[in-house]
Amino acid sequence: MIQVNDLNKWFGEFHVLKSLNLSVKRGERIVICGPSGSGKSTFIRCINHLEAHQRGQIEVDGVELNEDLKNIEAIRREVGMVFQHFNLFPHLSVLENCLLAPIWVRKTPRKEAIDTAMHYLERVRIPEQADKYPGQLSGGQQQRVAIARALCMQPKIMLFDEPTSALDPEMIKEVLDVMIELAGSGMTMLCVTHEMGFAKTVADRVIFMDGGEIVEEAPPSTFFSNPTQPRTQAFLKQIL
Ligand code: ADP
Ligand code: MG
Numbered sequence: 001m002i003q004v005n006d007l008n009k010w011f012g013e014f015h016v017l018k019s020l021n022l023s024v025k026r027g028e029r030i031v032i033c034g035p036s037g038s039g040k041s042t043f044i045r046c047i048n049h050l051e052a053h054q055r056g057q058i059e060v061d062g063v064e065l066n067e068d069l070k071n072i073e074a075i076r077r078e079v080g081m082v083f084q085h086f087n088l089f090p091h092l093s094v095l096e097n098c099l100l101a102p103i104w105v106r107k108t109p110r111k112e113a114i115d116t117a118m119h120y121l122e123r124v125r126i127p128e129q130a131d132k133y134p135g136q137l138s139g140g141q142q143q144r145v146a147i148a149r150a151l152c153m154q155p156k157i158m159l160f161d162e163p164t165s166a167l168d169p170e171m172i173k174e175v176l177d178v179m180i181e182l183a184g185s186g187m188t189m190l191c192v193t194h195e196m197g198f199a200k201t202v203a204d205r206v207i208f209m210d211g212g213e214i215v216e217e218a219p220p221s222t223f224f225s226n227p228t229q230p231r232t233q234a235f236l237k238q239i240l
Contacts (some may be wrong), residue, residue: 004047006057010022016042018211022214028188031199031206032191033239035210035235041162078156081158081159084101084162086143086166088142094126095118095131098120102116124148125178130147140172158187160190163191186207205219207230215229
């Protein structure tokens with residue numbers, strides 16, 4: 001589903017991503033962790049071209065990401081993204097947030113878009129909030145709306161960028177539970193998170209990034225019990 005070869009990116013002179021390689025199969029769940037500033041967000045933002053890269057290849061479901069707008073649009077249609085700060089439209093109701101892209105981008109008829117939106121709002125267990133505005137919801141509820149909104153486009157891949165980092169502790173579980181259920185449904189997922197319990201339960205592979213490089217990549221069983229790289233060992237000592 002995702003093939004990344006020799007991905008390099010610079011912000012001006014700053015070499016932020018250094019020759020990253022990654023191959024993700026359909027249905028695989030990958031967790032990316034690493035210290036702040038290591039390039040995790042930049043990496044996953046490159047996959048749906050929220051950031052442009054300068055060297056190397058990214059291919060998503062057989063489509064190469066280059067400057068061709070057709071390809072960029074094709075890839076964005078297949079890739080849903082959930083951010084740390086939810087990024088819901090505050091002036092639209094929960095339901096309207098979920099209808100916007102399907103109606104305006106996908107040209108889905110309104111009636112059908114509503115059915116799909118309600119289906120996903122039920123799946124994230126907040127159908128009763130459909131007519132409220134984001135500001136009336138808790139952080140955990142807003143993040144579940146953001147997940148439902150992304151799912152309404154029926155993506156093949158979901159990218160998560162620290163989806164629980166901005167949440168109060170008591171709300172983290174309700175969001176992780178939704179993500180665990182999504183993983184169980186066979187969704188291909190790339191999650192930047194420091195929720196190591198989630199990584200152990202759900203991830204097929206854990207990737208550790210530091211200084212713009214992929215330092216280590218292993219299944220969670222080996223990653224947590226037998227990390228081979230000193231930088232990984234030091235990081236795990238800090239967070240576990
Ligand atoms: P992480 O998500 O791992 O915390 P980021 O991908 O956000 O790391 O950032 C990696 C590095 O790139 C950091 O040093 C950050 O300051 C820098 N950076 C991120 N975005 C930009 C930008 N738009 N312009 C310049 N530098 C940036
Ligand atoms: Mg980040």
